[in-house]
Amino acid sequence: MEGIPHPIPRTVEEVFSDFKGRRAGLIKALTIDVEKFYQLCDPDKENLCLYGYPNETWEVNLPVEEVPPELPEPALGINFARDGMQEKDWLSLVAVHSDSWLLAVAFYFGARFGFGKNERKRLFQMINDLPTIFELATGTAKQSKDQPTAHNNGSNSKYKSSGKSRQSESQAKSVKMSAPPKEEDDSGEEEEEDDEQGATCGACGDNYGTDEFWICCDMCERWFHGKCVKITPAKAEHIKQYKCPSCSNKRPRV
Numbered sequence: 001m002e003g004i005p006h007p008i009p010r011t012v013e014e015v016f017s018d019f020k021g022r023r024a025g026l027i028k029a030l031t032i033d034v035e036k037f038y039q040l041c042d043p044d045k046e047n048l049c050l051y052g053y054p055n056e057t058w059e060v061n062l063p064v065e066e067v068p069p070e071l072p073e074p075a076l077g078i079n080f081a082r083d084g085m086q087e088k089d090w091l092s093l094v095a096v097h098s099d100s101w102l103l104a105v106a107f108y109f110g111a112r113f114g115f116g117k118n119e120r121k122r123l124f125q126m127i128n129d130l131p132t133i134f135e136l137a138t139g140t141a142k143q144s145k146d147q148p149t150a151h152n153n154g155s156n157s158k159y160k161s162s163g164k165s166r167q168s169e170s171q172a173k174s175v176k177m178s179a180p181p182k183e184e185d186d187s188g189e190e191e192e193e194d195d196e197q198g199a200t201c202g203a204c205g206d207n208y209g210t211d212e213f214w215i216c217c218d219m220c221e222r223w224f225h226g227k228c229v230k231i232t233p234a235k236a237e238h239i240k241q242y243k244c245p246s247c248s249n250k251r252p253r254v
Contacts, residue, residue: 022052203228217244
């Protein structure tokens with residue numbers, strides 16, 4: 001069981017480092033050490049939990065006895081469902097609960113040490129740049145999520161502007177899912193962020209925010225909050241040509 005030896009994270013960077021260490025341990029249990037993990041989760045034993053530690057190790061053990069616990073606890077009794085479903089489905093279920101637990105621990109530290117809105121937002125964005133354990137355990141992780149820079153078309157792109165016009169079909173999705181582009185594309189990231197502040201949503205008229213998902217209409221080339229046009233990042237990845245509600249309602253001339 002986890003004890004005091006691990007240093008307590010107090011800054012965004014320290015909490016993120018703690019998150020990555022625990023995440024690495026859980027990924028190891030559900031991918032590399034999966035046979036050992038499977039055997040340890042004997043349904044005949046008492047309620048068991050899967051713990052990940054900051055030093056990138058993992059452990060299957062009973063939950064802590066104190067109430068309330070020092071840290072949020074992982075899903076209880078993962079071993080009971082092991083023999084009642086397909087192994088891959090069981091591992092997927094444990095992976096989903098492990099992702100939830102990691103977020104709970106990270107934001108527990110944030111709450112404990114008084115992280116403000118901007119700090120919490122930055123912490124979540126750092127976490128969101130990584131594939132989830134569920135994605136890695138099921139083989140559905142997209143490579144682009146591990147590369148949040150040049151040709152990202154995953155969840156990270158909603159926080160960055162491509163700063164370039166549509167150049168190819170493969171890059172189009174990245175542009176659609178990014179923030180409204182600036183007029184010049186070679187002035188550096190800082191100037192790019194300044195230019196984006198003036199962009200407004202074609203639906204509600206509010207200004208661009210770096211923490212919001214935006215999508216561009218291929219017909220009128222206006223930008224919209226995803227929430228205003230009911231488009232999520234996941235849906236946008238499958239849209240080859242997006243038409244905003246106004247353009248969709250226009251009837252072609254006969």
